[in-house]
Amino acid sequence: MQRQSDPCVTVVQSVVADLAAVHPSVKQPQQQILTVEQAAQYLGVSKRQVWEMTRARGLARMPIPIPLIRINGNVRFKLSSLQNWVDQLEAYERIGRLPVTATQ
Numbered sequence: 001m002q003r004q005s006d007p008c009v010t011v012v013q014s015v016v017a018d019l020a021a022v023h024p025s026v027k028q029p030q031q032q033i034l035t036v037e038q039a040a041q042y043l044g045v046s047k048r049q050v051w052e053m054t055r056a057r058g059l060a061r062m063p064i065p066i067p068l069i070r071i072n073g074n075v076r077f078k079l080s081s082l083q084n085w086v087d088q089l090e091a092y093e094r095i096g097r098l099p100v101t102a103t104q
Contacts, residue, residue, distance in 0.1 A: 012042055012079070032079040033069075039077040043086070051075075064088050 034042065040050045050066075052058040054075055059065045067081040 015041075033071075034077045034079055034082070036075055036077075039082060042079070042082060063092050 036047050036050050036054075040047045043050065053062060053066045054068055064085060067077065067085050069076050069078060
């Protein structure tokens with residue numbers, strides 16, 4: 001049986017390819033490993049926000065820490081791990097979160 005590709009992956013690959021054609025600093029992910037810039041584009045946030053999510057205090061604030069890998073000290077993200085992380089966050093949001101109080 002042939003495995004169907006995830007439509008989200010197809011869309012992301014298409015968007016990255018289109019961006020790469022227009023803007024040379026955007027590169028195609030190789031082996032589905034993303035840089036901070038590519039992860040930011042995928043998530044629809046700034047690079048600064050991605051960097052903040054990878055820092056210790058950012059990880060402590062997240063209900064589910066962002067999955068990352070370090071390759072020779074460089075932060076990278078596996079596309080499938082980011083997709084699973086987004087799915088987990090979506091499920092967490094559906095269940096609800098603890099209210100944030102003004103005293104915290």
